[in-house]
Amino acid sequence: MLIPEGGVDPADRRASDTDRQRVIAILRQQAADGALTIDELEERMGLIFQAKTIGQLSAVMWDLDVSKEEPARRRRRGLLRNTGFRYHAAAYAMVNGLMVGTWATASPHALFWPVFPAMGWGVGLGMHALTVKTKEERQAERAERQAFRAVHPGPRPTPVAPPLSRPPEPARRFVAVMFTDIANSTRLNEALGDADWSRLRTRHRDFLLAAFARYGGSEVNSQGDGCMARFETPASAVKCAVDVQRQLEHQRDAGFAPTVRIGIHAGEAVEDLGDLVGSVVNVASRVMGEAEPGEILVTEPVAEQVEASFDLQDKGVHTLRGVTRPRHLLAVHWRD
Secondary structure (H helix, E strand, O other), rough: OOOOOOOOOHHOOOOOOOHHHHHHHHHHHHHHOOOOOHHHHHHHHHHHHHEEEEHHHHHHHOOOOOOOOHHHHHHHHHOOOOHHHHHHHHHHHHHHHHHHHHHHHHOOOOOOOOOHHHHHHHHHHHHHHHHHOHHHHHHHHHHHHHHHHHOOOOOOOOOOOOOOOOOOOOEEEEEEEEEEEEEOOHHHHHHOOOHHHHHHHHHHEEEEEHHHOOOOEOOOOEOOEEEEEEEHHHHHHHHHHHHHHHHHHHHHOOOOOOEEEEEEEEEEEEEOOOEEHHHHHHHHHHHHHOOOOOOOOEEEEHHHHHHOOOOEEEEEEOOOOOOOOEEHEEEEEEEO
């Protein structure tokens, strides 16, 4: 081969990605035709990715017959090797033959109607042909990927599923829960009128909040004329309840103050956004419902904590509404 003066031998020209793809296509076809085994194909694919020049690419195919075969003929041979396409084409031919036979027998001089369904189905058959990949083609693509990874090793990111986030366990802590309620509030509301009743409720709530704070407690929520508070220990809750009842009695001696009933229970509760949830809350509410006006009722867990400091009166075992296990209740003697 004559090389132009000052030129470069074509065999020494740097191979481009387009050149490599062209050689890859030839090797794929050779493998599909049976001229190369899969192992040979993988080996030559590796050489293709290592090749730097056109001459090195050509050397990969030095022993192969790369004379161009008619593309349509190669494609036809590949389609006939595909089992799925063969069945599809056979069904197409049999159904068309049946339709033509029906037309020829029934009305040979009428419109040749089988052409219409044959054309529609033919489009589907043609699309099937475009998507068919023979076994050899799939093996060739796999060999190409393996050869590329062998020549271009590198860390391949492994998708890692994010750890399943579990919501934090709700905080549980031991608390003493107190419920208060104004006795005979309906009659009191009717006697005072709505305006005075509203002012009384406001003053009463302010009075309770101040009492809670003196004994380290805090209001959890209030509804109607009732209030729910929490304390760190049963003793502080009972001391607060006694103080509330005594102050209300002094106010009644001096003029007017509502009469309240109080129920206290202690146990573990779940804290949820500043609220308390759990059976301890339900039991404390039901204990308050069992109390008489002006009475403080506590459950046995509370009594065990305060019996050395307060005079307690046994009120027996009560079945509380909505609570499965009966509870032993005791009244706290708070009058001097």
